[in-house]
Amino acid sequence: MAVALITGASSGIGEEFARQLAPTHDLVLVARDVDRLRQLADQLSTAHGTRVDVLGADVSTRAGRTPVLDRLTDPEHPVDLLVNNAGMGYATGATQNPVDDEMYMLEVNAVAKVHLSLTAVQAMLARGSGGVINVSSVCGIAPAWVDSLYGTSTATVLRHTEEMAYSKALRASDVKVMALCPGDVRTEFNDRAGIPDKTDWGWVDVTVLVRTALADLRKGKVVSIPTARYKFLSALMKLAPNSWSKLYGYDLGRQHPEIPAAVPQPAARP
Numbered sequence: 001m002a003v004a005l006i007t008g009a010s011s012g013i014g015e016e017f018a019r020q021l022a023p024t025h026d027l028v029l030v031a032r033d034v035d036r037l038r039q040l041a042d043q044l045s046t047a048h049g050t051r052v053d054v055l056g057a058d059v060s061t062r063a064g065r066t067p068v069l070d071r072l073t074d075p076e077h078p079v080d081l082l083v084n085n086a087g088m089g090y091a092t093g094a095t096q097n098p099v100d101d102e103m104y105m106l107e108v109n110a111v112a113k114v115h116l117s118l119t120a121v122q123a124m125l126a127r128g129s130g131g132v133i134n135v136s137s138v139c140g141i142a143p144a145w146v147d148s149l150y151g152t153s154t155a156t157v158l159r160h161t162e163e164m165a166y167s168k169a170l171r172a173s174d175v176k177v178m179a180l181c182p183g184d185v186r187t188e189f190n191d192r193a194g195i196p197d198k199t200d201w202g203w204v205d206v207t208v209l210v211r212t213a214l215a216d217l218r219k220g221k222v223v224s225i226p227t228a229r230y231k232f233l234s235a236l237m238k239l240a241p242n243s244w245s246k247l248y249g250y251d252l253g254r255q256h257p258e259i260p261a262a263v264p265q266p267a268a269r270p
């Protein structure tokens with residue numbers, strides 16, 4: 001059976017990928033909360049009879065990522081699909097947050113994702129096939145948008161994915177890479193970041209998001225944007241020059257005046 005490795009599988013979008021892939025794939029579930037991963041692994045292996053391994057790892061450092069990199073390059077146990085999803089955010093802007101916290105976000109959301117994705121792609125190219133879903137965001141499509149390295153990190157992942165997808169090496173192979181750009185999805189993301197539970201453009205159901213992403217990967221799409229509403233918003237955002245951000249872009253502090261500047265960020269660090 002094909003094997004899928006999913007980072008950030010202990011909740012939200014990653015957990016839903018695990019649920020939808022379990023009937024057809026053996027799984028390797030990665031996150032820091034090993035107890036939660038074990039509970040999910042038990043449920044999924046009982047329900048589907050598939051093999052579900054748990055890999056506790058903190059992807060925020062090179063050393064923390066090493067077991068995941070080793071698993072992705074293990075020639076005895078090839079990974080057919082990487083869902084590169086673990087990520088986090090903050091409610092307050094980069095200009096207000098401690099710089100170290102912003103660097104931490106960049107490491108988790110951008111450096112780790114690029115490190116895992118490039119490693120997986122090179123291993124897949126050597127074998128001749130495989131797939132990678134890099135979870136970015138509609139924020140990554142927007143021009144210079146909010147006062148946050150969240151946008152920077154998701155744009156990095158999107159750009160990296162597109163550059164690989166259009167490379168000669170990938171076009172000549174059966175290795176597919178795709179960036180998934182969700183809009184607002186109800187997960188633990190906002191709670192962990194301390195962001196109020198609100199959406200300007202509507203919630204995307206997590207089951208629809210993941211179903212669409214898996215279908216888009218099968219179709220060979222390079223970027224997956226769920227729902228017509230977010231596709232329309234993304235098309236508009238692509239047309240807007242960066243300088244227009246001062247008209248419609250928002251400062252996280254002004255958008256959410258109830259959030260005091262430089263609040264301590266919950267769950268930012270293990």
Ligand SMILES: NC(=O)c1ccc[n+]([C@@H]2O[C@H](COP(=O)([O-])OP(=O)(O)OC[C@H]3O[C@@H](n4cnc5c(N)ncnc54)[C@H](OP(=O)(O)O)[C@@H]3O)[C@@H](O)[C@H]2O)c1
Nearest residue numbers: 008010011012013031032033058059086087185187188189
């Ligand atoms: N929810 C949205 O509206 C939305 C929109 C656009 C993009 N996204 C992206 O979707 C991805 C998943 O987010 P989500 O909404 O599902 O949030 P979530 O429910 O908070 O899940 C985040 C996952 O990432 C894991 N994680 C966080 N930091 C980690 C670290 N240092 N090492 C290893 N694992 C780590 C968490 O597990 P542990 O705490 O157990 O480690 C958890 O499983 C993120 O990349 C996010 O940027 C989300």
